[in-house]
Amino acid sequence: MSTAKKFLTTFINKNPRNLEVTKVQRRPTGWDFEKKKDKKNFYYKATLATFKNHIDAYITHFENGVVLTASTREPLISQQLHSPVDVSAAYNIGRVLADRCSQSGILWCIPATDGEEVERSERKKAFYGALKAGGIKLEEPESIEHSHENDPNFTWKRFTIKHTREDKLDENPLIRK
Incomplete structure (x- = not known):
């Protein structure tokens, strides 16, 4: 008795993060004239928010918003801390x-604050140090360029721009001041 096996002709990927992890999906690049463009364009961003009585930390996804949180208001965390707002609390929130x-499965994220602000704040330095010690890279990998080699529907090759003499002139003689 022989049984014929059927194979799927199409594959439906049910993992929404697959393209991010394989570096095929490009993160939004925004506009070139935006201030701090590299901080606004990310896959994941780690933020530490300090308040009067507690510390909150969260990971933000560029499409879905906040995906992970940790706070010193959580009872299991606050029971283990001496103070919910000191440097050791920020370090432990980073570890959690x-x-x-x-x-x-989040392996990388960018810090929400720039390097100068991290160096000035002991809490942020401890928080991002704990993230780094926990195996999270604080930089995002570059995405693979979209080309005909990785997309069969991409049918054209990029055209190299060859400048002419008019493009190379500093001042166009046809334009009078």
């Missing part, structure tokens, strides 16, 4: 968030 990121 790094663990939650690694469990959910």
Whole structure:
């Protein structure tokens, strides 16, 4: 008795993060004239928010918003802390968030603040240090350029621009001031 096996002719990917992890999906680039364009364009961004009585940390996805959080208001975390707002609390929140990121498959994110602000704040330095110690890279990888080599529907090749003499002139003689 022989049984014929059928194979799927089309494959439906049900993992929404697959293109991000394989670096095929490009993150939104925005406009070239935006201020701090590299901080506004990201896959994941790690933010530390300090308040009077607690510290919150969260990971933000560029499409879905906040995907992971950790806070000193959580009872299991606050029971283990001496103070919910000091440097050790920020470090421990970073450890918890790094663990939650690694469990959910997030391997990289960018800091929400620039390097100068991190150097001035002991809490932020401890938080991002704990993320780094937890195995989270604080930089995002470059995406693969969209071309005919990785997309069969991409039918044209990029045209190289060859400049003419008029393009190379500093001042166009046809334009009078």
